[in-house]
Amino acid sequence: MMSEKGGEFPPQEQPKTVEQKAEREIGNRELPIWEKMQEVVETLKNNNRLILVSETGSGKTTQVPQALWAEGFTKRGKIFVVENRVAVAVEIAKRVAEEMKVKIGQEVGYLTGPEKKSGRDSQIVFLTSGVFKNIVRDRPKLEQASVVLFDEFDERYLLSDIGLALVEKAQNQGSEVKFGLMSATLNAQKFSEHFGGAPIVEAKGRPYPVETHFSSERIDPRRMPEKAAELALSIHQGHQKGDVLIFMPGKQEINATIEEMMKQKITGATILPLHGELSPQERHRIFEEQLGRKIIVSTNIAERGLTIDGVKYVIDSGLVRMNEYDPAADTTKLVVTSTAQDSLRQRQGRAGRTQPGECHFLITQDEFNRRPASTKPEIMRTSLREVVLQIKAMGYSREGDPIRLIDSPEKQNWKTAKNQLRLLGALNPEDETKLSEFGQKLAELSCDPREGTMLLRGCEMGCGKEMAIIAALRTSRRLFYRPQAEAEQADAARKQFETSNLSDLLNLVNVYEQAERANFDSKWCRDNYISWLALREVRQNYSQLLEQAKRSGYKINKDKPAPEVLCQAIAKGFPDKVFENAGRGWYRSRTTDERALLGRESRATGNLIVANELITIQTKRGGELPLITLATKVEPEWIKK
DSSP, X not given: OOOSBOOXXXXXXXXXXXXHHHHHSXXXXXXXXXXXXXXXXXXXXXXXXXXXEEOTTSOHHHHHHHHHHHTTGGGTSEEEEEESOHHHHHHHHHXXXXXXXXXXXXXXXXXXXXXXXXOTTOSEEXXXXXXXXXXXXXXXXXXXXXXXXXXXXXXXXXXXXXXXXXXXXXXXXXXXXXXXXXXXXXXXXXXXXXXXXXXXXXXXXXXXOEEEEEOSSOOOGGGHHHHHHHHHHHHHHHOSSOEEEEEXXXXXXXXXXXXXXXHTTOOSEEEEEXXXXXXXXXXXXXXXXXXXXXXXXXXXXXXXXXXXXXXXXXXXOOEEEEEEEETXXXXXXXXXXXXXXXXXXXXXXXXXXXXXEEEEEXXXXXXXXXXXXXXXXXXXXXXXXXXXXXXXXXXXXXSSSOOOOSSOOOHHHHHHHHHXXXXXXXXXXXXXXXXXXXXXXXXXXXXXXXXXXXXXXXXXXXXXXHHHHHHHHHHSOOOBOOOGGGHHHHHHHHXXXXXXXXXXXXXXXXXXXXXXXXXTOHHHHHHTTXXXXXXXXXXXXXXXXXXXXXXXXXXXXXXXXXXXXXXXXXXXXXXXOEEEEEETTXXXXXXXXXXXXXXXXXXXXXXXXXEEEEEEEEOTTSOEEEEEEEEEXXXXXXXXX
């Protein structure tokens, strides 16, 4: 293993300390991180690895890249800052550019896949973990980078874990690139030990104190909306200033909480939801000044990255809705579960950012203490087929030359992923540690191997354009939104696009094609309850996927193919997901004999279907229900037995 010590940093005509430099040129010196900035800079000068633990509100995300720039780190290469969310990467890049008094896209830029504001002269680049993975894949030694900073690494997103493992691999192969892990709640000792004793720097954060309260008794999760509404009313009536932020696990609980507050006829306050199905206009309202107090009821989307000025009070249900992957059944479970301590502290930190605050946990102190210390890494609760594909594409393999993961999933998960890639034709049949020619082409695509297979096989069948639309739609954020006050109108608007009973995915293609005919007009989007930002992302991903397919030598069709051809191409990506009608809405798998219910929103009908999306949901009685939410009709002759 390569030692932690880095080489001598290039000599430069700089002030003696980063603080002196910052006083004249960069940064917000009022932020707490500056108390430790000299230590951060010196640590990275003398080592190729850094663990930075700094409380919420310290300013680490915006200030550390600027300090490294000021100290001449970009003489050797760019400073990459890896973010987990597109919106965060864009907004923080803009903020840093503003602080440095430069135009976004010049010295400071961002790369998020669909969106790009970065050029050859960009020295600090904020990018998503997916984009960074592609950069490392194309240039494994990272010659263009000086430092890679992984922000909010405690979230442990799949692609961040993979990206970090690849940076370590580059270092071990002689690269001079340095990396830093930044977080408010990271288990620093664990990561330090994993990376051979990497130095730890700890910094203070929150500029204002937050008074914390716990529930005196355990609250039934089903009563969380009611209890949160009661507490919000109490705060509203008893305190003069300060907005309220309420954390709920999902849209259903958010709506229930808002309904409870409406019943109590709260006056003098604006009540706002915040979740992934809102329109951009609705989301923007949380940042706007409102008459009176704002009471925001949110999913964990407000847990990080977003700073909502004015929030003084946080009410936390202590619950989160997340995906859990079952490799044995190859299905994703959508479950409401207890929030880990690191996320609880992140939520707590939403108060006290601009003024003293209060956090009210709707759990007891004992419940808090019994929660796991950290959120389960995504790599432990998701399919690994894309991970295995990318690892093999770079010439590594678990059997031969592996990359080191901080947490390694169960063998069954690796086995399932490998079997899926085998069925898709991505593995070399003579040596499964390597990819087939088709697998190499799959790895060049910025989408899941299932969607990639649909796209490339679709190109061969004369329907690549339509498959690219489907892949882009499934890669992007939620397209439709459904405001609670206009639920009926939104449902009616969505139904007008459902013209096919062959495939739910074809109905999504219909949405895109109609939007294209409307020139992606924002008013058309509003009239049809479609997110213009999501549609723009789909459009950009679609163009990107088409270009990637063309570079691999595939031709894109101009003529409109028959719907049956589209269904055949879709089936190519799901050879192991064929279900047979078992009556009364239930379908039985032809490979595992498992049963699943076809969702009410699906329009696909037929004796044989391909499950394009299979999830397991929790019922109101606490049971589990396997549900096919997207399906495509297939014919027996299309399916390989």
